[in-house]
Amino acid sequence: MSGKKSHKDEYNISSSQKKFVGNARESRGRVCSEWLSEPEEQGCAQARRALIESEERYRNLVENSLDGILLTAPEGEGKVLAANPQASKILGWPEEELIGSPRAVTFNMDDPSIKKMIEERVRTGHYRGEVTFKRKDGTIFSAEVSTTLFKDSAGNSRAVLAIRDITERKRIEEELHRVHNELERRVQERTTELEESRKRYRDLAELLPEMVFEADTMGRFTYANRQALETFGYTTEEFEKGIYHCDMVAPRERARVLKNGVRILRGERREGDEYVGLKKDGTEFPIFIRATLIEKQGKPAGFRGVVKDLTESRKAEEEFRRLAIAVEAVAEGVGIFATDGTILYVNPGYLRMTGYEKRELVGRNVNVFRNDYHSDRFYHSILQTVLSGETWAGRVAITRKDGSFFENDITISPVRDSSGVVMNYAVVARDVTEKLRLEEQLRQAQKMEALGTLAGGIAHDFNNILAAIIGFAELLQDRARKDTEEQRSLQSIVDAGLRGRDLVRQMLTFSRKVKQERKPLQLADIIRETTGLLRASIPSTIDIRLEAENEGGYVMGDAVQLQQVLMNLCTNAAHAMQERGGILTIGLKHVRVDRGEWLDSELNSGRYMKLSVTDTGHGMTKHIAERIFDPFFTTKKTGEGTGLGLSVVHGIVKSHNGAITVESRPGKGSIFNVYFPLFQAVPPEQGEIREEVPRGRANVLLIDDEESLIKVGRNMLERLGYSVTASRSSAQALSLFASNPRAFDVVITDQTMPDLTGLDLATRFIALRPDIPIVLVTGFSHLVDSEKAKAAGIKAFLMKPVTRGEMARTVSEVLER
Secondary structure (H helix, E strand, O other): OOOOOOOEEEEEEEOOOOEEEEEEEEEOOEEEEEEEEHHHHHHHHHHHHHHHHHHHHHHHHHHOOOOEEEEEOOOOOOOEEEEOHHHHHHHOOOHHHHOOOOHHHHEOOOOHHHHHHHHHHHHHOEEEEEEEEEOOOOOEEEEEEEEEEEEOOOOOEEEEEEEEEOHHHHHHHHHHHHHHHHHHHHHOOOOOHHHHHHHHHHHHHOOOOOEEEEEEOOOEEEEEOHHHHHHHOOOHHHHHHOOEHHHHEOHHHHHHHHHHHHHHHOOOOOOOEEEEEEOOOOOEEEEEEEEEEEEEOOEEEEEEEEEEEOHHHHHHHHHHHHHHHHHHHOOOEEEEEEOOOEEEEEOHHHHHHHOOOHHHHOOOEHHHHOOOOOOHHHHHHHHHHHHOOOOEEEEEEEEOOOOOEEEEEEEEEEEEOOOOOEEEEEEEEEEOHHHHHHHHHHHHHHHHHHHHHHHHHHHHHHHHHHHHHHHHHHHHHHHOOOOOHHHHHHHHHHHHHHHHHHHHHHHHHHOOOOOOOOEEEEHHHHHHHHHHHHHHHOOOOEEEEEEEOOOOOEEEEOHHHHHHHHHHHHHHHHHHOOOOOEEEEEEEEEEEEOOOOOOOOOOOOEEEEEEEEEEOOOOOOHHHHHHOOOOOOOOOOOOOOOOOHHHHHHHHHHHOOOEEEEEEOOOOOEEEEEEEEOOOOOOOOOOOOOOOOOOOOOEEEEEOOOHHHHHHHHHHHHHOOOEEEEEOOHHHHHHHHHHOHHHOOEEEEEOOOOOOOHHHHHHHHHHHOOOOOEEEEEOOOOOOOHHHHHHOOOOEEEEOOOOHHHHHHHHHHHHHO
C-alpha cells in the first residue's frame, strides 16, 4: 500500500476476525468510501482494469465511428459537452470551438424537424430521423440523427447524438431519380414493364443505414447496433444469449467467413467481402462486410466492422439490366452523344435503321448522318437549341450507310450532371418512312376523291350539254345532203361531242376510289386514254408523240394503276421540259428478256411489253438517277413535289411483276423504260360493224327536266317512227302513267330530276305495271349504276350523251325482250 496522501487516505483497523483496509478516494470527480478486505481489494483492482478496458474500447469505437457523435446538455441552450473527430469534421468546427457551443450554432433552427426532434426526445427519451445542420461556413446540410436522453452518475440530464451526413446519399438519390425518369420517358411508349421499374427505383432511393458490430475471436457478437438486429430479425434478448457470425450467413458461406476471419486475426488488411446473409427467418440476402482487427494489449481480441445490406443495390442493378435490355430491344433508335458530337452509344434499333455496325459508329461524329436534304441553317438551329440546354424535337432526314436517307422523328435531350452541366445528349429516333408513305397515300386518295367529286359534279351538267349538242347535230344531219361541207361540219360537231364524252369518262375512271380487278388490258388503249388527259394539262410548248410498234400486246393489270404509272412518268417528263419545251415520246413494243442480263436480276425470262417515256429535258446525273426511286427523294423545289411519285410508280410496277429502268445524262434528256409481262396474244375485238339504225312503232313516255333534251329526244324518237309523250316533271309523269299504265310501251327517264329521281320513278312505274320496259339515262350519279338499275327491274342503263344509234338500238332491244 502506498503512503501517498493525495486523493487517498488509508486506515488500518484490526479485529479478532480479520484485517480491514479503509479507503476514502476520489476518482474522476466522484468521491466514495469503501471498507474492503485485502482479497476484496484485489478483486476491485481487476474490476477497475476491466472498466478502463471497456471505456477504451468504446472510446475507440466512438473516436473511429463513421458517424459524428455529440454529448450535449439537452436543457437550456443545448450546449455541446463532448464531440468525436467525425462530428468536428462533419460540422466544420474545430473540436475546441465546438465544445461549449449552443444548439443554435450547429443546428439549422429554421428547420421544423429540430423542434420535432426535441419534443419527441423529451416525450419518449429518444429520436431518430432527418434534420438539417449548419456548418461553420454557413452551409446547410441534411443529416440522419439518432439521439437518446440519459442521466449521468451525478443525476444530470444528458443527450447523446449520432450524426450521419447524408448529403451524398441525397445527391445520388436525386441523380438516380433523374436518370430513371429520363430513361423511362424514352421507352415508356414501347413497354409497360418500365412502369414497374419507376416504383422500384423509388424503393431503391430509400437507402438504409449501415449496421455496426463487434465480435470476439471466436466470432461471438459482443455488440450490434439496433439496425443490425432489426435487419437480421433478432431481439436484444436473443443477442445477449449469444449469436455467432456464422449464424448471420448462409451455410454455404460459413467456411469462407471463417477463413477470412482467420486472415484478419493474423493482421491481414481486407477491403471487404460480399456474402449471402441469412436472417433469423431463413431469408437469404446479399451483404457486404468490412471488418478490422480489435487488439488488446497487442494481441488479437476480436473484430469490429460494418455490414451493408446490398439488397436494394442488387435490385437497382437488376433494374438497370432490365432497362438496358428494354433499350436494346425497342424498335426505335436510341443513342447517346457527347457534347462535341461524338457517338458514345447506339442501340440495335439505330443500327437496323442506318445499316451500320456498332463498331462503325461508336467514336465517330454525328455528322456521319448528315446530308444535303436539309440546309446548313437547319442543322445550325438544332445545334443552337441543344447547346442552350433545351430539348429539340422534330423531323430529320438521316443518311444510311449505303448513302440513302430516310425521315425520322427525333428527340434530342441534354443529360446533366449534379451541378446542372450538360454531360452528353440522349437521342431517340423513330423511322417514319412508312408513316409518311401511308400519309402520302392518304393525301393522294383524298386528292383522287376530290377529283372524283369534282368530276362527278360537272359530269352530269356537262354530259347534258354534250347530249344536246350531239343530238341537235344528228338531227341537222338528217336534213343536210350527203357528201356536202354542211354534212361534214355537222359530223365534226358530233365527233367533238363524243370526244368530250370520252374525256369525261376518262376523268371519272381515273378518279375511281375502288381498287379495280386486274384483267387483261391493252396498253395501247391505256396510252390513248391517258394521252387525252395529258394534252389538257401539259403546256402546248411540249409536243406529245406516240410510237406504238405493236398494239396487240396485252398485260394483266389494274387499269387505274397503269394509268397512274403513265401519268406520273409523263408529268415528271413534262416538268423537266417546262422552261424550254420539248418532245415527250411514249413508245410501246414487244421485247424478250433473258434472266441475268443487264436488266433487273429479279425479272424472269420471257416476253414483255416495254413502255417507254422519253423527254428532251435537262436530264440528270448518275448519282441522282441511282436514287430517283427512293421515297421522298426529289430534285424539285419546295411545294413542287413530295418525292413519292416515282417511288409509287416503282411499287406499282413491282406489284405487276415488272421492272423499271432509267437512262439519263445531264442536258440529254431521260428515258424511263417499264417492262410488264406479256399476258397472251389476245386478238383485238373486231371494230363495230356499221348497221342500219333500227326503227319501230311504239308509244314512248320520255321524261327529262332539261327542255333542250326533251326537244332532242322527241325529234330523235319520232324520226325513228315512235309516238312520243314528253314530260319535264317526274311528278307529272307519274300521274300521267298512273292514269293509264297500258298507254305506254316503253319509258325513257332521266335520273337526276326534282321531286323524284329516275330510279324512284321507275320503282313506282314497276309497282303499277311490273312488265313495263324502262330505260334509265343519266349524265352522272353517285346513287345509281348499271347494277343497281338492273336490280331495281330497269331493263337498260345509258350514260349521256347518247347518240341516235345507241338510243335506237337500246329501245329496240328492250321492246323485244
